[in-house]
Amino acid sequence: MARSGTQDIATDSTGVSRAIADARSRSVARESLRVRYDAVRAHTQALCAPLETEDYVVSSMPDVSPTKWHLAHTSWFFETFILADHAPGYGSPNPRYAFLFNSYYVQAGERHCRAQRGLATRPTVQQVFAYRAHVDDAMRRLIDVVGDDPAHPAAPLIELGLQHEQQHQELLLTDIKHVFWTNPLRPTYEARNALQRAGASAAGAGAGSAGEASWIAGPEGVQWIGHAGTGFAFDNEGPRHRVYLEPFRIGARLVTNADYLEFVHDGGYGRAELWLSAGLATVKERHWEAPLYWERTDGGWTEFTLGGTRALSGDALNEPVCHVSYYEADAFARWAGARLPTEFEWEAAARDTSGMEDLYGEAWQWTQSAYVAYPNYRPTTGAIGEYNGKWMADQWVLRGSSLATAPTHARATYRNFFPSDARWQFTGIRLATGGAAAS
Amino acid sequence: MARSGTQDIATDSTGVSRAIADARSRSVARESLRVRYDAVRAHTQALCAPLETEDYVVSSMPDVSPTKWHLAHTSWFFETFILADHAPGYGSPNPRYAFLFNSYYVQAGERHCRAQRGLATRPTVQQVFAYRAHVDDAMRRLIDVVGDDPAHPAAPLIELGLQHEQQHQELLLTDIKHVFWTNPLRPTYEARNALQRAGASAAGAGAGSAGEASWIAGPEGVQWIGHAGTGFAFDNEGPRHRVYLEPFRIGARLVTNADYLEFVHDGGYGRAELWLSAGLATVKERHWEAPLYWERTDGGWTEFTLGGTRALSGDALNEPVCHVSYYEADAFARWAGARLPTEFEWEAAARDTSGMEDLYGEAWQWTQSAYVAYPNYRPTTGAIGEYNGKWMADQWVLRGSSLATAPTHARATYRNFFPSDARWQFTGIRLATGGAAAS
């Protein structure tokens, strides 16, 4: 999650085998590290099943990385941050891979220019899979040594590598979606459209127009924020600290396609008073008139999904709106007489089991909190410290998780982040408002 | 204060007649509105005294507006937001001025493209001064009607117009400084260098290296933030609300040129681990190796000022470092084992008469708080509502004031804002750190 050079984020699953993934995830706690390692690595490859060789190669815009780059980079991560230090005698199949597959870790050495990721036809897809197998062999030998001993110095790094790979699973999906959408032939990732929600939870109890959204009163006063306990969390989720929340209410459900369509039909994209200045400039310059992947046809609006193009009608209207930028989320909120929540409001409300629907598994939720450090935050030293800390400028925090996120990768303290104009992620909207009876 | 299209900010005085301005400001409270109006308007013109006709015309980069544009735009502001509604029969000397001198108020009509501000040779400087006189005449007649009655609907708008003009006084100075610096002949604004501080307060009691800076413990726990009382404040300084502050300490003084020079000599600009990712990219792309206006010569570093170029030695080393971007302020803080304060820490500490030096009148102080709305903030409706609200993305809050700010224009709740890479304003650094004995 982050600006160009960053998207090393996100998470797992979905799509090809959501049901299996769900079942698997429930037993994570009981799994041995080896089982977990194998499951995560195998899942990444399972996500590639619908792809042709050609699909692995290209980058359709600067933010998008080729599928084969994701496959190789996640392996490079294990090689560089774990095997190099903890697997004596480990050798890379090709020393140039360290150059090709380092994303942004300046302290880990020179890197291939991001802009050229989509131009390298070699190594071939087959060679990249061989690279993965090579790394897997070494990792499995190491895991045999580490066992399930959390005190082993490699143990937390292996967990970090798996979390990192889950982030790239989500990116792999958002990226291939964009690659397919860029192609005039509009290929389909999977016919079954497994990445669209099965149920229609967003519809809630017949949630009507945006104006009728029901609100939930959030906790006010001094609140603890940030990760606590022994489970895994990224460094940016701490240190745990207090904030003061003025009275507020938060949306019980996500904004739906139907809600957003009202905004579009009301001329929302053309009404200057609704937009941030930079947002208005972006709308005009890029000719935005709807979320990314929406298209206006003679027969009404359609939406491009990983399962192909579908009409924005019927059940589709009750699903959460997705692929909106911060600028659009902010303008919609202003149109609706509301605002976006802060990340602290979101976390405090989410933690309180407050009855909010769709916290996870639908769409990341923009907050009006800029992505900055918590008090007394210090990143790890060395290259691994570049993971989160160096992105703390000009980005917003998103909370929750999306339909492309691994279920085991979502939690109330998770801080995803993207810049104001990012739309190719599965990003949606939850509203908030002041404490009074307002709006 | 804001991103391209914005700089409608800042403040007065300094330079030409600092002493007079100081004396004048102390009596502001007692002044009638008419006296205050005349003083502010006259001061703007006094700032132009050292300029040649040619100097009024150009824009040396997209953020910089020509001097004659500042002179006209501030008049247009009175014309558009006050005279149009409250001065029956008022007519503009040229209806095209409304097009030429609207900065960014979308709801106030079409505007001249910002990029072309520096290309319009007409109206001439003389015509712009005539425009000012025309507006002044009408304003004085209106002020006679309004009297000192604060209940008159125009009264708060007139005060806003004066505050607005004070902001442009500061911008006028930062902009002409950049224009002069761009010219290979390096003209001098005023030989006396009145805009450099007379005393050397920053030097404090022989403030040594950054490491030795003394810290002041800030107030912790629940704190009230935001403007209260009857004095003037911009809408973005409210609503007043509570925040929770974890224990922290804040620098007793600003970072000096001497401190910053240590960072430069220590290779700070080349050490990737000190920088935000976007900061590092900016440093490389723009070949930054010191603050704006510093130049490396055979005889050591020099600094370009409104009074000309001077060596960075002797007393100059004890002055606060200025013209650094957020990226540089953040990297310096990391190098010094500290961080930037949040805007809330700054305000709470400043309000507590905590012994901090140079709160005002030296250099704006970057905070690590993104410029976003306070809880329950709502901008005014109509075009005037665009003043502050629509800039709330991708900018940082700066607190305090600078040597170019009118003394009557500084207060503890004031929120200035600029994007991460802005350097042409008088922007400096105050450090903060965690609550322990730290750093």
Next chain:
Amino acid sequence: MARSGTQDIATDSTGVSRAIADARSRSVARESLRVRYDAVRAHTQALCAPLETEDYVVSSMPDVSPTKWHLAHTSWFFETFILADHAPGYGSPNPRYAFLFNSYYVQAGERHCRAQRGLATRPTVQQVFAYRAHVDDAMRRLIDVVGDDPAHPAAPLIELGLQHEQQHQELLLTDIKHVFWTNPLRPTYEARNALQRAGASAAGAGAGSAGEASWIAGPEGVQWIGHAGTGFAFDNEGPRHRVYLEPFRIGARLVTNADYLEFVHDGGYGRAELWLSAGLATVKERHWEAPLYWERTDGGWTEFTLGGTRALSGDALNEPVCHVSYYEADAFARWAGARLPTEFEWEAAARDTSGMEDLYGEAWQWTQSAYVAYPNYRPTTGAIGEYNGKWMADQWVLRGSSLATAPTHARATYRNFFPSDARWQFTGIRLATGGAAAS
């Protein structure tokens, strides 16, 4: 004539005092060098009479230089190429002027970046005039020494300096026209519109539509091309050499506004088959739909001139179309079933006193000859050799002269040159066609 960094071209007169200039030019041959020097230098300054101080400062696009830069650069030319070598003890009033006012002579030392010419407010206009006077004093002393002795080594350089200044007289006018047009207030250079032709020669004998243009048969077979004799010519007008001309016919008159309007009304700008590929791309990218300075209004087309905006009707229709690019000239010719002449056809026909109207004094005429060297061309050695030779790529030759060209600066062998998309010069169209009864 040339690509960005070049326009060091063109010539004199017109406008302010056309009648005087004409009379003066007829006696040029008899004039002493001193009289001629004074006349050329004075004429440059006379062209500035209608300008305000502010008008001298800006550059409205990369091709345009500020008026005060033209005034200074032509003086720098005398200083650098003549006074430095032939006036012992000459000193520049400011050594930095050599940096500021060198246009593109790489071998003459470092130069100010062209893109920043319009940002330098100093030296002031008054200082630039003082610089001219300083150079004039030294030149006059030198001319006293040189006398009228053409064998003196400085004599040909002085003549070159005057020709160079005449070129800048034309550029000064084309540039200030663009500066005024860029300004929404649309200032007027001179009310009398002296730069519009007095007569209506282009109308010829009631020249009707483009299809009815009358043709003149050009000379065929082996023809001598290039300058001969003792009069002044630029190096690129030689060496004299032979070319073979297949039978051709050339337009008796220039294409008029009326002709061109037919093309516009016939949808010419939207018909892909009429355009060069790069031309079509340019038309779309820049939204061209008529010549530069034409504007579509509710009341029909208007044209911006140095005398202000006027309707394209009545006599204006019979004047030669002006301010068209090569792309437009070429597309118009294709639409008219004709083509542009080669520079050799033009020169051979012009020399034959063939009855062509408007050879000079109306609009430069695009040819389909690329600007390359004549056989055995060798530029002068040293910096002065950069005058013409280094521009011989990606430009087209234009022949004739325009209403902004000094009458003493036009001849049949003159080779002006500009790139395909240039429109701010006074550039028009003369057609040609094959030898048969064609079109």
Next chain:
Amino acid sequence: MARSGTQDIATDSTGVSRAIADARSRSVARESLRVRYDAVRAHTQALCAPLETEDYVVSSMPDVSPTKWHLAHTSWFFETFILADHAPGYGSPNPRYAFLFNSYYVQAGERHCRAQRGLATRPTVQQVFAYRAHVDDAMRRLIDVVGDDPAHPAAPLIELGLQHEQQHQELLLTDIKHVFWTNPLRPTYEARNALQRAGASAAGAGAGSAGEASWIAGPEGVQWIGHAGTGFAFDNEGPRHRVYLEPFRIGARLVTNADYLEFVHDGGYGRAELWLSAGLATVKERHWEAPLYWERTDGGWTEFTLGGTRALSGDALNEPVCHVSYYEADAFARWAGARLPTEFEWEAAARDTSGMEDLYGEAWQWTQSAYVAYPNYRPTTGAIGEYNGKWMADQWVLRGSSLATAPTHARATYRNFFPSDARWQFTGIRLATGGAAAS
């Protein structure tokens, strides 16, 4: 040959099976159309033999098209300009292919944006080969009808389609070379390096330094230029017409790597006086210091070829220099005290069997003739008329042919064309000079 959007040029053979191609070409005249069709189409596919699936997909810079695009576009050409009109009932396998594989024929309908050619992963390589087979089936049925009857209206179009495909054979090779060079792994197209010349003809009779190059006196006086006879020629090779050639001499051989290395070692890239102004700007902006594909290593210069990287030493020094732009060819010629020939000098000398070596099969030879129409040139009407005519601006003519050109695709009247800065084609240098004893 042409500016971005154009490269639809070039020719065949080389590499994989040069010997076979040579033998085949000698019998072309006797072949039936069907045999020739099959040979050309098969040869295109033979060129792809060394490629992996991934290699077909990407575009490494705007001028480069993906291999699979070349394969499809050449088939689209037959489909659009021949089958659509002459094969009743023909249907495309996918109507969207007409959009995807139209290069630049505006009159043939909407096209895929060139910039996105390298982003479309579908159709897959396998689907593209199926498309070729589909078109081949229909073409063979049509050829059965046409027979060898040159009077059949489809006959000349089929020949054009084959010539067009030969042009793309050369482009396919230049493009894949660039793709491989862009990849840090530097893959090899074929280990045998068949595209490097077998012999060392350029070395000639021990050709020494550039200064010692031997010259051949060209024919002077009136010369006929352009295609004559019944063989195939592109429309831009006519109409046949006369030109007058002043005395000149032309280089007996091409400039070699050894010659060019002298220029490099002599500081040629840094000597402003040798360069065109635009050339110097390009050299600085792109940091050129040698031909494309040359690299400076600790052990001396190397050159990247389709056969891999090799040292520039030994026999390699005697080969013609290649991959130089017009700017470099022009600067080299000036350094050598010579110039580039005009296209007319080249053609007249080449036709005279003048003893010039390496006319064909080594490297295209830049001329100082801009690519413009011959007198009375008229392109075909309709979309096919866009083939050559609309590129006649801002490009130079190159003569001869390269090692990547099909032997049957070279002739003395052939006019290849590229802009001044193009380097990825196999472009080299032949010098010329005036008629005297010169240089």
